[in-house]
Amino acid sequence: MAQGKYPEALLREVREIFRAYMRRKNLRQTPERFAVLEEVYASEGHFDADELFLRLRQKGASVSRATVYNTLELLRECNLVARHQFGRNQAKYEPSYGYRQHDHLICLDCGQVWEFCDPRLQDVQQLVEEVYNFEVTHHSLELYGHCRRENCPNRSTAL
Amino acid sequence: MAQGKYPEALLREVREIFRAYMRRKNLRQTPERFAVLEEVYASEGHFDADELFLRLRQKGASVSRATVYNTLELLRECNLVARHQFGRNQAKYEPSYGYRQHDHLICLDCGQVWEFCDPRLQDVQQLVEEVYNFEVTHHSLELYGHCRRENCPNRSTAL
DNA sequence: ATAACTGCAAAACATTTGCATACAG
DNA sequence: CTGTATGCAAATGTTTTGCAGTTAT
Numbered sequence: 001m002a003q004g005k006y007p008e009a010l011l012r013e014v015r016e017i018f019r020a021y022m023r024r025k026n027l028r029q030t031p032e033r034f035a036v037l038e039e040v041y042a043s044e045g046h047f048d049a050d051e052l053f054l055r056l057r058q059k060g061a062s063v064s065r066a067t068v069y070n071t072l073e074l075l076r077e078c079n080l081v082a083r084h085q086f087g088r089n090q091a092k093y094e095p096s097y098g099y100r101q102h103d104h105l106i107c108l109d110c111g112q113v114w115e116f117c118d119p120r121l122q123d124v125q126q127l128v129e130e131v132y133n134f135e136v137t138h139h140s141l142e143l144y145g146h147c148r149r150e151n152c153p154n155r156s157t158a159l
Numbered sequence: 160m161a162q163g164k165y166p167e168a169l170l171r172e173v174r175e176i177f178r179a180y181m182r183r184k185n186l187r188q189t190p191e192r193f194a195v196l197e198e199v200y201a202s203e204g205h206f207d208a209d210e211l212f213l214r215l216r217q218k219g220a221s222v223s224r225a226t227v228y229n230t231l232e233l234l235r236e237c238n239l240v241a242r243h244q245f246g247r248n249q250a251k252y253e254p255s256y257g258y259r260q261h262d263h264l265i266c267l268d269c270g271q272v273w274e275f276c277d278p279r280l281q282d283v284q285q286l287v288e289e290v291y292n293f294e295v296t297h298h299s300l301e302l303y304g305h306c307r308r309e310n311c312p313n314r315s316t317a318l
Numbered sequence: 319a320t321a322a323c324t325g326c327a328a329a330a331c332a333t334t335t336g337c338a339t340a341c342a343g
Numbered sequence: 344c345t346g347t348a349t350g351c352a353a354a355t356g357t358t359t360t361g362c363a364g365t366t367a368t
Contacts, residue, residue: 028347028348030347030348032349065350066350
């Protein structure tokens with residue numbers, strides 16, 4: 001999740017990418033869309049659409065839930081946001097520009113999410129592409145289980 | 160998905176496992192629960208809860224949607240059924256006893272799902288367990304992209 | 319007998335949609 | 344000006360829940 005050293009520079013970059021994308025697609029550059037983008041990049045870690053909506057509301061921005069969902073979708077299309085489906089719950093989002101690709105480790109007891117990378121996944125993906133004559137655009141890998149942290153709610157269970 | 164050679168033997172086995180699980184947990188062995196189990200193991204490939212419900216109804220079994228959901232959860236607890244969340248859609252289930260573990264390849268154009276195995280995932284999982292001091296119980300890996308089949312709806316797109 | 323299970327319908331939940339209004343181009 | 348984007352609230356679709364009645368043990 002490590003945010004870059006120069007958040008205002010990052011913000012300028014992503015704003016420009018978004019602007020270019022909207023120009024190219026003939027979409028309107030509304031203040032609401034930029035407000036969503038900024039709130040996304042002000043985020044630490046994962047968040048869901050409603051959290052983002054509430055945060056925007058608290059700051060006085062007048063964006064509707066519908067616009068939040070709509071804009072998150074646009075940001076996903078230009079790869080500024082990634083969406084993850086952990087279990088059956090609501091989708092989680094995260095800023096994705098300038099972050100290296102990673103997968104997720106989820107504790108079933110405390111719900112905490114960690115990130116990890118493993119280059120071997122690239123190899124797996126490549127082999128599958130060849131064997132199945134398939135073009136892989138993205139993947140989703142989550143490992144579920146039990147963390148062993150002191151403060152994890154279920155730590156004491158024998159299992 | 161390849162069903163074993165002796166479906167009636169398989170069915171006897173899974174029925175016994177389910178029975179033992181219910182006995183151990185002091186759950187009632189109702190005809191509805193067995194009906195769900197049998198319909199699950201009569202399935203080819205993935206299905207969703209409502210599909211299963213409708214199939215049961217068509218066969219004259221009188222089970223409610225609630226019981227289908229409840230029973231699928233029980234079957235999951237004793238590892239007779241696996242549940243997958245492909246994208247944001249409704250959960251998909253599949254019989255899991257006697258099938259080797261596998262992951263999924265999903266075409267974004269036609270929705271078709273394939274299965275694949277790669278032993279390297281086991282290594283990835285093991286490394287993560289060590290590095291993060293975490294006990295992994297299960298994982299979920301989906302590769303998304305475009306299949307190159309003749310009859311795939313979006314086959315002609317340049318992308 | 320009695321507590322757990324069932325069916326049904328209503329509730330819950332995240333997300334999408336329809337429509338009248340606002341505003342970017 | 345024009346059509347696209349917006350806010351709101353209602354609709355959607357899947358899963359869960361509450362409750363009165365049923366049934367396995």
